[in-house]
Amino acid sequence: MATDIKIDKITPTIGADVSGVDLNTLDDDTFALVHAALLDRGVLAFRDQDLDPEAHLAFARRFGDIDQYPFKKGNAHFSPHPDGVEGLVRLEHDEKHPGYENQWHIDMTWRAEPPLGSILKAIELPASGGGDTMFSSLGAAYESMDEHSQQLVANCTQDHDWLKVFGRNLDPAELGAFRADLPMVNHPAVRTHPDTGRKGLFVNEAFGIGLRDLPQVHARQWLSHLYGVIATPEFHCRIKWEPGTVVMWDNRAVAHYAVNDYYPERRVMERVTVAGDKPF
Ligand SMILES: [Fe+2]
Incomplete structure (x- = not known):
C-alpha cells in the first residue's frame, strides 16, 4: 500500500491529526484509511493542504453527494462562494458580523436527513489568534450515562428547526418560502450511527426544541x-486552525462549537457538507 499517511490521536476519545496526505490526490487505499479514521475518531484535522474549491468538493464527493445549502441569500452569516461555485458555503465573521456558532450544535439537524459530515477549510484566520473549533463525542457522552438514563433518553425524540437560528436574518417573504420547503423535523434523541452501530446523544442546543x-x-x-x-x-477535542488546515467531522457522531473569542477580528471559512441519511 503506497501511502505515507499518519494518524495521530488527539485524545483517546476523539479526534486525530492526519499528516502525510494530499487531499488533492487521494488514491483509493489512502481514502479507505481516511474513511476508517473518520468513523473511529469523529474528527480529522488535515494540515498544510492546498485545496482549491473544486478539490474541496471532489474530496467531499468521495463520501457521498454534496448537500446544497438552502440559505444562499448572503444573509451576513452564510454566503455563496464568491466565484459562484455550487455546493461551497462561505462563513464570514468580522466586526459587523459577529460569530454566532458558539453554541454546541450538530450541523443542519433541521433537515429530515442531516449531513453525514462537514468539511471546513480555513480561508482567513484572526490576526491575533483564537477562533478554534471544539468537538464533542456524542458516543462518549451517551456512554457516560447510567443505564437508566440511557433508556429514558432513548425513548425520547427532539424537534429541530432552522428558524431558531436563521429566522432572524430572513424577511417575511423569504421566511414563508423556507417554512414551506423546510418544515420542522423530529429525530430520535439517541441516534445509532449507520456505519459503526455506536449510539450517540443526538440532541442539539442550537436547533433542537424541547424533548418529546x-x-x-x-x-x-x-x-x-x-x-x-x-x-x-x-x-472533547479542540482544533487550532492554521493556514492550510482542513477539518472533516462526522456529523452523526460529534457536536461542535466555534469559539467566538476573536471578535472584532475577521475569520473566513469555507464549508462543504456531504448529504446524510435519516437518523434512527
Ligand atoms: Fe456548525
Missing part, C-alpha cells in the same frame, strides 16, 4: 442535563 415524550418539567431538566453532558470537556 417526557412531562414538560422533566423534559426541561433533562435537556439541560444532556446539554451539560455534551459540554463536558473530557469528551
Whole structure:
C-alpha cells in the first residue's frame, strides 16, 4: 500500500491529526484509511493542504453527494462562494458580523436527513489568534450515562428547526418560502450511527426544541442535563486552525462549537457538507 499517511490521536476519545496526505490526490487505499479514521475518531484535522474549491468538493464527493445549502441569500452569516461555485458555503465573521456558532450544535439537524459530515477549510484566520473549533463525542457522552438514563433518553425524540437560528436574518417573504420547503423535523434523541452501530446523544442546543415524550418539567431538566453532558470537556477535542488546515467531522457522531473569542477580528471559512441519511 503506497501511502505515507499518519494518524495521530488527539485524545483517546476523539479526534486525530492526519499528516502525510494530499487531499488533492487521494488514491483509493489512502481514502479507505481516511474513511476508517473518520468513523473511529469523529474528527480529522488535515494540515498544510492546498485545496482549491473544486478539490474541496471532489474530496467531499468521495463520501457521498454534496448537500446544497438552502440559505444562499448572503444573509451576513452564510454566503455563496464568491466565484459562484455550487455546493461551497462561505462563513464570514468580522466586526459587523459577529460569530454566532458558539453554541454546541450538530450541523443542519433541521433537515429530515442531516449531513453525514462537514468539511471546513480555513480561508482567513484572526490576526491575533483564537477562533478554534471544539468537538464533542456524542458516543462518549451517551456512554457516560447510567443505564437508566440511557433508556429514558432513548425513548425520547427532539424537534429541530432552522428558524431558531436563521429566522432572524430572513424577511417575511423569504421566511414563508423556507417554512414551506423546510418544515420542522423530529429525530430520535439517541441516534445509532449507520456505519459503526455506536449510539450517540443526538440532541442539539442550537436547533433542537424541547424533548418529546417526557412531562414538560422533566423534559426541561433533562435537556439541560444532556446539554451539560455534551459540554463536558473530557469528551472533547479542540482544533487550532492554521493556514492550510482542513477539518472533516462526522456529523452523526460529534457536536461542535466555534469559539467566538476573536471578535472584532475577521475569520473566513469555507464549508462543504456531504448529504446524510435519516437518523434512527
Ligand atoms: Fe456548525
